[in-house]
Amino acid sequence: MNPSHLVSIILGLALAAGAAQAVTLRVANQGDALSMDPHSLNESLQLTFTGNVYEPLVARDKQLGLAPGLATRWTQPKPNVWRFELRRGVKFHDGTPFTADDVVFSLGRAGPGSDMQGYTNTFKEVRKLDEHTVEIETQAPFPILPDVLTQVYVMSKKWCEDNKAQAPVDRRKGIENAASFKANGTGPFRLKERQPGARTVLVRHGAYWDKIESNVTEVVFTPIGNAATRVAALLSGEVDVIEPVPLQDVERIKASPKLKVMQGPELRTIFLGMDQKRDELLFSNVKGKNPFKDKRVRQAFYQAIDIETIKSRVMRGAALPTGLMVGPGIRGFSPEQNKRLPYDPEAAKKLLAEAGYPGGFEVALNCPNDRYVNDADICQAVAANLARIGVKVGLQTETKVTYFPKILRRDTSFYLLGWTPSTYDSHNALSALMATPTEKGQGQFNLGAYSNPKVDELTLKIQSETDQARRNALIKEAFDLHTADIGHLPLHQQSLAWAMKKSVTLVQLADNFMPYKWVTLDDKAK
Amino acid sequence: MLVFVLRRLAQAIAVMLAVAFMAFMLFQYVGDPVTHLLGQDATPAQREQLRADLGLDQPFPVQFARFVGNAVQGEFGLSLRQGQKVSTLLLERFPATLELASVAALMALSVGIPMGVYAALKRGTVMSQILMTVSLLGVSLPTFLIGILLILVFAVQLQWLPSFGRGEVISLGPWTTGLATLDGWKHLVLPATTLAVFQLTLIMRLVRAEMLEVLRSDFIRFARARGLPDRLVYFGHALKNTLVPVITITGLQLGSLIAFSIITEQVFQWPGMGLLFIQAVAFADVPVMAAYLCLIALVFVCINLVVDLLYFMVDPRLRADTSSVGKSM
Numbered sequence: 001m002n003p004s005h006l007v008s009i010i011l012g013l014a015l016a017a018g019a020a021q022a023v024t025l026r027v028a029n030q031g032d033a034l035s036m037d038p039h040s041l042n043e044s045l046q047l048t049f050t051g052n053v054y055e056p057l058v059a060r061d062k063q064l065g066l067a068p069g070l071a072t073r074w075t076q077p078k079p080n081v082w083r084f085e086l087r088r089g090v091k092f093h094d095g096t097p098f099t100a101d102d103v104v105f106s107l108g109r110a111g112p113g114s115d116m117q118g119y120t121n122t123f124k125e126v127r128k129l130d131e132h133t134v135e136i137e138t139q140a141p142f143p144i145l146p147d148v149l150t151q152v153y154v155m156s157k158k159w160c161e162d163n164k165a166q167a168p169v170d171r172r173k174g175i176e177n178a179a180s181f182k183a184n185g186t187g188p189f190r191l192k193e194r195q196p197g198a199r200t201v202l203v204r205h206g207a208y209w210d211k212i213e214s215n216v217t218e219v220v221f222t223p224i225g226n227a228a229t230r231v232a233a234l235l236s237g238e239v240d241v242i243e244p245v246p247l248q249d250v251e252r253i254k255a256s257p258k259l260k261v262m263q264g265p266e267l268r269t270i271f272l273g274m275d276q277k278r279d280e281l282l283f284s285n286v287k288g289k290n291p292f293k294d295k296r297v298r299q300a301f302y303q304a305i306d307i308e309t310i311k312s313r314v315m316r317g318a319a320l321p322t323g324l325m326v327g328p329g330i331r332g333f334s335p336e337q338n339k340r341l342p343y344d345p346e347a348a349k350k351l352l353a354e355a356g357y358p359g360g361f362e363v364a365l366n367c368p369n370d371r372y373v374n375d376a377d378i379c380q381a382v383a384a385n386l387a388r389i390g391v392k393v394g395l396q397t398e399t400k401v402t403y404f405p406k407i408l409r410r411d412t413s414f415y416l417l418g419w420t421p422s423t424y425d426s427h428n429a430l431s432a433l434m435a436t437p438t439e440k441g442q443g444q445f446n447l448g449a450y451s452n453p454k455v456d457e458l459t460l461k462i463q464s465e466t467d468q469a470r471r472n473a474l475i476k477e478a479f480d481l482h483t484a485d486i487g488h489l490p491l492h493q494q495s496l497a498w499a500m501k502k503s504v505t506l507v508q509l510a511d512n513f514m515p516y517k518w519v520t521l522d523d524k525a526k
Numbered sequence: 527m528l529v530f531v532l533r534r535l536a537q538a539i540a541v542m543l544a545v546a547f548m549a550f551m552l553f554q555y556v557g558d559p560v561t562h563l564l565g566q567d568a569t570p571a572q573r574e575q576l577r578a579d580l581g582l583d584q585p586f587p588v589q590f591a592r593f594v595g596n597a598v599q600g601e602f603g604l605s606l607r608q609g610q611k612v613s614t615l616l617l618e619r620f621p622a623t624l625e626l627a628s629v630a631a632l633m634a635l636s637v638g639i640p641m642g643v644y645a646a647l648k649r650g651t652v653m654s655q656i657l658m659t660v661s662l663l664g665v666s667l668p669t670f671l672i673g674i675l676l677i678l679v680f681a682v683q684l685q686w687l688p689s690f691g692r693g694e695v696i697s698l699g700p701w702t703t704g705l706a707t708l709d710g711w712k713h714l715v716l717p718a719t720t721l722a723v724f725q726l727t728l729i730m731r732l733v734r735a736e737m738l739e740v741l742r743s744d745f746i747r748f749a750r751a752r753g754l755p756d757r758l759v760y761f762g763h764a765l766k767n768t769l770v771p772v773i774t775i776t777g778l779q780l781g782s783l784i785a786f787s788i789i790t791e792q793v794f795q796w797p798g799m800g801l802l803f804i805q806a807v808a809f810a811d812v813p814v815m816a817a818y819l820c821l822i823a824l825v826f827v828c829i830n831l832v833v834d835l836l837y838f839m840v841d842p843r844l845r846a847d848t849s850s851v852g853k854s855m
Contacts, residue, residue: 028690034608042567118567169609180609196608196615197805198692198797224690224795225805228674232689236681370808401810405558408573422567432566441569 023521024218025504026239027514028230032197032223037179038153039106039114040168042422047151048513049221052202053093054153054185057084057103058146062507062518064329064424066146070098070154070186071134079141079466080124086132090209092156093183093190100128105157107136114168118422119148141464143471144425147331151422159184188212188517189219197223202516212517219516231499234259240504240521243514245497247316247374253499261499265320267329267510268420269429270372272365272382272489274298274413277449281413283364283394291361292413292448298486300351303344304389305382307491314377318495324479325419325429327493329510332426332475337483340490348389360390366415367395368403373494379416407447415447418494420511426475430459434482450487454478534834538827545823546597549816550590558582559606559810580606593816602817607809612817615802621701622692623791623798627783629705629718634725635776639769641726642733646741647760657730664727673720673793680716688713690795717794721787725779732775736768774833781829785822 033049034041059069071084090098107126110116122142127135136145160166165179183191186209189202202219204212222239224230227246233239235256245253245261253259274292275281281290291297307321323340326333352360367379376397383393393414398406407415421428436451437443442459458478465471482488496512507518560577577583581592596603602612641661645654681689693713695702704710740746741764749759788800795801799818806814 037609040609041563115564115568169604176604176610195797196610197802222691222795225801226793226795229677229690229793229795232674232677232682236685236689238681238688238690399808401558401562401808404561408561419566428567439571441571444570445566 022217023215024220025216025241025516025519025521026220026222027516028222028224028233028239028242030223030225030227030230030244032221033200034196035169035180036183036191036194037165037168037177038155038185039110039116040177040180042115042118042151044420044512047153048515049200050153050183050185051187051513052189052219052516053183053187053191054155055187056150056153057086058149060150060509060511060513062509064509064511066150069150070103074146076466077135079464080138082136082138082142082145083129084134084136086134087209088132090186091207092159092186093205094156094159096156096158096184098154098156098186099131100134102154102157103134104128105160106154107152109155109160109167110152113170116152119152122148141466143464143466143468144331144423144427147423147425150424154186155179156184188214192218214517214519216516216519216521234499234501237501241498241500241506241514241519243496243498244373245499247318247497250316250318250497250499258502259499260502261497262506262508263318263495263497264508265327265329265493265510266420266496266512267327267424267493268372268418269322269325269327269493270375270378270416270418270491271325272301272491273415273417273446273448273450274301274489275410275448276451276487281363282411283413285362286357291355291357291363294355295486296351296355297357298489299341300348300355300389301386301391302341302348302486302489303351304348304391305385305489305491306343307340308343310378310381311492314374314381315492315494318373318497319492320495321492322490323483325433325482325488325490326421326426327510330421330424330426330429332472332479334472334476334479337476337479345385345388352389352391357390360392362392362394363414364394364396364412366403366407366412367397368400368416369397371400371403372416372418375416375418378491410447410449412447417445417447419445424511426479427459427462430455430462430475430478434478434487435459448488450482450485452481452485452487455481455487530838531835534831538831541827542820542823543594546594546816546820547590549819550593551586553810553812553815559812562809563606597817597820603813605806605811605814607806607811607814612813615814616799616817616821617700618702619797619799619802621703622796623784623787623800625703625705626714626717626721626787626790626796626798627780629714630721630725630783630787631776631780633718633722634729634779637722638726638729639733639772642730643737643760643765643768645730645734646737649738658734661727661730664723665731667723669720669724669789670793672723673717673790676716676720677793687716689716692797717790717796720793721783721790725783728779729772729776733768733772736771737764740764740767777829777833781826784825 029045031045033046035046036050038050038054056069057071058074059067061067070087070090072087073085075083077083086100086103092098104126107120107123111120122138124137124139129135138145160179163178163182165177169177169180181194188205188208190205192203193201200221204217224233230242231246231249234242250261254261275290276292278290280288311317311319311321321340322338324333324338352358365379365383367376369376379395379397383395386393406412419429419433431442432445434446434450435443435456437446437449455478458474462471462474465474496508498508503522505520506514560573564573564576581589600613604610605612605615608615641657645657648654677689680687691713692704692710694707694709695704696706704714746759746764749763787798788804790796791798791800792804802814803818
């Protein structure tokens with residue numbers, strides 16, 4: 001055979017092999033990760049994206065359980081000390097070996113000045129014992145430390161120093177930071193190209209320490225803010241996965257032979273809160289007293305809400321009605337406690353009359369219109385429900401940018417909020433939503449100042465109780481008290497809705513994370 | 527001449543200051559970026575601290591003075607949302623918007639003028655009636671609807687053109703261009719068409735009206751009477767005189783194309799300044815919003831200045847007027 005012929009055959013084969021191997025996954029999301037710096041913003045989109053490039057000590061598995069990450073094993077030698085054995089042979093994308101120094105550096109970097117300091121402010125000291133062992137001492141016993149660490153990613157100390165990115169970008173001082181646009185992690189994907197707001201490209205990290213359960217070699221991530229455009233991009237085949245899908249388009253996408261929709265419950269619980277502190281409501285026609293201080297009024301509101309209709313009409317089936325302030329997937333959630341008071345407008349009317357409001361009263365309801373799935377529509381439905389028992393609701397919906405500062409000032413009598421415990425643990429919901437507000441930040445999102453000293457006491461105990469069974473019992477007790485008080489009106493967990501080509505296989509996690517290492521594209525099915 | 531230019535410049539600066547003031551005042555009410563900057567677990571003390579560090583607790587005049595002082599040096603601070611320099615962000619996004627606006631303007635001119643001429647010359651025919659009706663539709667349909675319809679037909683159904691983004695771009699120093707690649711052009715067609723539709727119909731109706739006006743005037747009648755061929759009368763004399771106001775309007779419309787491409791950029795996820803502005807609004811990213819509004823005001827002020835100067839050169843009456851003012855001073 002002619003040698004040049006042979007060369008061309010080999011070249012041809014090589015090209016064909018190369019073509020067969022290159023698998024590009026194109027993902028469109030409604031927003032963009034604002035920075036590539038994993039410690040700059042505590043927000044799920046940012047963390048799910050950077051979580052493909054960077055890794056935490058403790059990871060989560062496909063059921064959101066704890067799994068070894070950069071640490072292979074962790075133990076608790078003392079109640080307030082955790083010891084982590086680090087994985088050996090791990091290299092950062094630039095080839096630098098991963099050691100205990102990087103861990104000590106990263107946990108410090110995620111401290112004061114970082115948006116992640118909520119995760120690290122219980123730390124007293126982070127110590128390096130040897131190259132592959134690190135100890136974290138906390139101020140008080142902290143049983144959920146491994147959970148907390150799942151969102152704190154590890155950066156390379158040397159790289160940060162070389163790039164002058166020892167601390168997350170400080171908007172106050174007007175200093176930019178290389179870590180915002182560049183990245184060097186240990187994760188399964190490397191950052192190749194970054195155009196904020198337009199396009200971010202990841203490529204597979206060949207020297208990853210674990211087997212990557214995915215055939216994807218390149219990920220092109222595009223933010224598409226407009227919902228109709230996002231759906232159009234999927235329908236026209238320009239992207240493979242979109243998230244989220246607007247509820248009204250779910251059926252349409254399902255009808256396409258090439259596409260599918262994945263829906264599942266989200267960890268976020270949507271609920272209503274009431275001002276139970278002021279002696280007179282800010283926005284009501286009841287003068288001289290606060291009707292929400294009367295449990296019968298709160299119960300009347302609860303039983304007047306027709307949650308099943310909200311589920312079927314407003315949420316088009318994509319919601320899970322709840323009787324608890326935390327959803328499935330949060331530690332401490334118990335299905336037997338998750339029962340709602342029955343929907344009963346007649347009973348509600350009677351309760352209102354007993355409380356001294358036979359003709360009802362007027363109250364304003366504050367609601368965001370661009371934060372949760374169909375949030376303003378939910379409030380409208382609630383207003384209609386309450387009208388049936390004589391309560392006239394003045395609905396005020398507005399954008400989240402003005403909504404949150406307002407309700408955080410407690411400038412509200414009745415409000416809608418959604419909450420995902422950032423630690424995946426009930427303690428976070430108890431402490432932020434149900435404990436009596438204090439100067440130290442406890443009860444910070446308890447905007448109606450619901451207060452039960454027993455719940456406060458239990459919340460404190462839960463924080464440092466290390467025995468898992470006892471801890472769960474305490475959580476159960478606290479939830480029972482809150483439910484009996486009708487401290488808030490839980491509504492539902494909204495659903496995640498992702499849509500993709502049928503050729504895409506992926507894992508949908510209830511925390512709305514999408515690790516690309518679990519995404520597979522089947523070329524033959526295309 | 528110099529006095530005229532100086533006076534116009536002084537006016538321009540006054541306008542810019544007024545715009546900056548209004549823009550900045552508005553932002554006192556758009557919300558609090560601190561809620562978004564800090565996560566849900568931050569304490570009230572941390573929020574207060576950040577607000578103080580960012581200077582958001584300062585009285586309005588102090589904040590405004592600082593903003594103007596920095597802006598004069600071309601410094602708009604750091605985007606609260608992206609932690610990047612606002613000036614860098616705007617410079618990155620400017621090419622995308624300018625290319626989109628220019629192509630849209632070219633489309634509007636190259637299609638709108640012939641259509642307007644046709645509608646004027648063939649007044650009363652069925653075809654020109656159809657053109658007029660269709661143009662009414664173009665003026666009255668909202669931009670986002672036109673965009674979505676185009677996406678539905680050409681991207682989803684026919685799959686001829688991409689539905690979002692800018693496609694492949696080539697960097698020429700700080701400038702990125704999509705005009706040098708086929709992929710870039712493909713991505714440009716739908717958004718440019720969407721943006722051009724309104725301008726196109728506007729130009730068409732304007733050309734038609736002006737043309738009808740000119741055709742009625744004496745010099746056309748004389749031209750006809752001299753026995754000049756139709757072609758020369760229409761395109762040599764009539765069209766030339768029609769185009770003067772059309773060019774003025776187009777100049778001003780280029781400014782509004784850049785300013786109002788917000789909706790088109792949002793629908794097509796076009797990475798331009800309009801999209802940046804929308805994203806900034808959703809986050810109460812005050813530095814970006816203020817800088818964007820000032821930049822747009824600057825574009826308008828500059829265009830107006832140029833137009834005024836052109837008038838000054840073209841129209842001898844204006845010149846006589848100012849020179850007399852100059853003498854009296």
